[in-house]
Amino acid sequence: MARANYLFTSESVSEGHPDKVCDRISDEVVDAFYRAGAKEGIDPWTIRAACETLATTNRVVIAGEYRGPKSVDEAAITEITRKAIKDIGYEQDGFHWANAKIEVLLHPQSADIAQGVDAKQPTNQEEGAGDQGIMFGYACRETPELMPAPIYYSHKILRLLTEARKSGQEPKLGPDAKSQVTVRYENGKPVAATQIVLSTQHLDPDLSSEDVRRIVEPYIQKALPDGWISPETVWHVNPTGKFVIGGPDGDCGLTGRKIIVDTYGGAAPHGGGAFSGKDPTKVDRSAAYAARYLAKNVVAAGIADRCTIQLSYAIGVARPLSIYADLHGADADTEKLERVLGEIMNLSPRGIRTHFDLNKPIYARTAAYGHFGREPDADGGFSWEKTDLADQLKSALA
Incomplete structure (x- = not known):
């Protein structure tokens, strides 16, 4: 009880916190791949990004893997990084958008990882998850946005x-x-x-x-x-x-170090995977969005005042290994709900990307002030915050 x-x-933490500066830069790189890919006619389903950033006194290091348009090269990423730092507001001696040394160490994605994720490979006929792991979603009635207060x-x-x-x-x-x-x-x-x-x-x-x-x-x-x-x-x-003395001049920043700030502030479990810098084949990100979406729709449907959803995946495997729902004492058929959730939404990586229209440059805006509890944008940003499944869920459990 x-x-x-x-x-x-x-x-x-604010967008100027050292770790959030890094999250912003990493997500700007992801957005750049999608933005340039659309201009160059590259299939957005083929774009991959796993971008990690470190920032310290007048120094930014960007590393990771990618597959995308060649126009997003070292010069382009350097310019993107400077614009992000300038927009955040850093024009200080120890961290200045114009003077910081920026090192770009991105390299092509491993072919071993690609063969498990890409559709129509010998190992699988549909897009597999980009990694194994567990993801949690949560919603409650404490605020109109169904977030913990x-x-x-x-x-x-x-x-x-x-x-x-x-x-x-x-x-x-x-x-x-x-x-x-x-x-x-x-x-x-x-x-x-x-x-x-x-x-x-x-x-x-x-x-x-x-x-x-x-x-x-x-x-x-x-x-x-x-x-x-x-x-x-x-x-x-x-x-x-x-x-x-603040920002990366006062404390080293790293992508993905504020995962509890990004989600529910400790009021709900976290699977452990960071979001920023990752394209949506990485279920750390996309399946966490799906879990939040399902939990929010359960609460919006009036099925429970609080709901926790867990999804689990294996690398290269398309469908979730398990779906778990906790209604925190609400009088509802939880086992039936778990079945319905798997039927009402395609929870494969491709299904999630399609449902939320995630192959877009919509990620930099998520880097600060939380990935959840935000208003959906007209261009598809924060689409996982919609409650358009509530009526279907209510009918299915009636």
């Missing part, structure tokens, strides 16, 4: 601060920032913020923690629901004091 009254905490509001705080910084409204703030919200639950529902942590880089070295709090508090108040902040709420704003 789940506890009714408790505290739960989740964190988020702590991670949702941690993201929202940083998005508002980033918008204010980039618009020029808050020019003293820097790109690097972290937030953390501790939420009090009563009778299983989120009702208040008991602790708020906000650490943000500031470009004026004379700002104190109190000065920074005066800047950021209105945005935090706006981000959280009315009544969640009270005189009892404890604040920790730049608790170490000065935060001028």
Whole structure:
């Protein structure tokens, strides 16, 4: 039996956090392959990318494997990287978009991996999964977006601060920032913020923690629901004091190191695989999107207030090895639901890519502020956030 009254905490990091800079660059490379491929008439189903980025003081290293248009070469990737760093906002002595040394070490994808993934190879007649692994999806009724409240509001705080910084409204703030919200639950529902942590880089070295709090508090108040902040709420704003040196100059960044920030803030399991820098044959990414989509539709259908979905795959094998659903005590036929989920959606890598129309340059926008709980975009971005299966699921379990 789940506890009714408790505290739960989740964190988020801004697009200027060192690891998120790397996630953004890796996903920009994936987008570049799809964008250039469309212009050059290359079949998008054949494009592959597994791009990893490291960033430190005025240095970016991009490595991994690919199969795609030759126009996305070292010069193009270098330019893409500089544009991403500039858009994030880094023009500092220790990390500057124009001055950073960029090294591109991408090489063609292994033929051994390709033979298991590509369709019509001797080993398989349909596209296989790009790797083995387990993927989880989760949804709950804590927010209108069917996300856990702590991670949702941690993201929202940083998005508002980033918008204010980039618009020029808050020019003293820097790109690097972290937030953390501790939420009090009563009778299983989120009702208040008991602790708020906000650490943000500031470009004026004379700002104190109190000065920074005066800047950021209105945005935090706006981000959280009315009544969640009270005189009892404890604040920790730049608790170490000065935060001028930020981003990769202050701390080395790596792709894929913020997987809990990317998903549910620890409120649900994570399969362990990172998302950014990977094309959708990598089920680490695409099947995690599918699991979220199915869980969200289960909750949207009213079948349960919370739902966890697990999918598992083997490299080179098209169909999932298992489908597991946890309705967290809801009165519904879970075994029937698991059967229905496998029937209502083709959960092979090709089926997922087709269902969500994933062969597009839609990935850089996912690199910060979470891959879930976002509005679907008109061009197909965040298509896994739709709830268009809810009615079918409701009918199937009636």
